[in-house]
Amino acid sequence: MAPASRFGHTSVNESAGEQMSENAVLPGTVLAPAAAHPWRWSPPRDTWVIRLFDYKPFLAALCLFPAAALLLVFLTYPLGLGMWLAFTDTRIGRSGVWVGLENFESLWHDRIFWLSVTNTLIYTGVATVGKFGLGLWLALLLNENIPFKSLIRAIVLVPWIVPTVLSAIAFWWIYDPQFSIISYMLRGAGMIEGNIDFLGSPWHARLSLIAANIWRGIPFVAISLLAGLQTISPSLYEAAMLDGATAWQRFVHVTLPMLMPVLSVVLTFSVLFTFTDFQLVYAITRGGPVNSTHLMATLAFQRGIPGGQLGEGAAIAVAMIPFLVAATLISYFGLARRKWQQGESND
Secondary structure, three states: OOOOOOOOOOOHHHHHHHHHHHOOOOOOOOOOOOOOOOOOOOOOOOOHHHHHHOOHHHHHHHHHHHHHHHHHHHHHHHHHHHHHHOOEOOEOOEOOOEOOOHHHHHHHOOHHHHHHHHHHHHHHHHHHHHHHHHHHHHHHHHOOOOOOHHHHHHHHOHHHHOOHHHHHHHHHHHOOOOOOHHHHHHHHOOOOOOOOOOOOOHHHHHHHHHHHHHHHHHHHHHHHHHHHHHOOOHHHHHHHHHOOOOHHHHHHHHHHHHHHHHHHHHHHHHHHHHHOOOHHHHHHOOOOOOOOOOOHHHHHHHHHOOOOOHHHHHHHHHHHHHHHHHHHHHHHHHHHOOOHHHOOOOO
């Protein structure tokens, strides 16, 4: 006990010394951790959940899971089921058994199947050339400074955004043997004497379907190529003009090489869309007259659903896969890997 001061109280220095002696820590004593302040952030503990979410492959797989699940349910499963049915004799209302290659052997000797293959190749080739020729011309025209350019671009998209069935009904009326507007105009101009039977003969029907497909496909090609033309620097054209290049030389040596990457992608999608076309053909001719306009897609549907032969219809659909894979590979290796735009040699 500290002695009292003259006023009966301990001095300040003595009180402080006594308090320090009471708070002194003996050697070897382990202190308990001080309580953390409630407002101070403390890092989370390194648990297995945190380590798992810090693992980049797991995080990438987790982000891709929803898209992969949708593809698995709506793409992989139907494709796998269709390929399985192609090797069975399944019919509507009756489960089939495994028959191996019998469906494909039957198709090998089927005249209508080979006619549909020929029609599909002709339909795809002619329609693709027509769409790209007219679409590129329209894209070059819309790339120039013309009056009402924005309005014209919007109007050009109309054939693409109109539902296919409505387009088919319109063309069905245009090709009508009695009320065709084309026959009416040609007859009024004195070019023909009677109406043209557009859908009554095989080749007239094939060419009519190709014309309808070209009309519907031009907007997709034109707008896609127009987007590619917008990315070409005007300085390249200015440099070519200073070198004395003509309009055709500028197109061949500047426009076409710079447009080739976009052209390859658009060409691939156009071929795939045209090769697998179903709605337009089935709504206008339903494969007629006498199966002369059947494509592989329409024949597969007719054999599988109205005909009830699910196995045979699936086999026709599976037979389309090699053609689609070949078209994709030709487009990729023949066009997409060109290095013209970098001034390098081809692969």
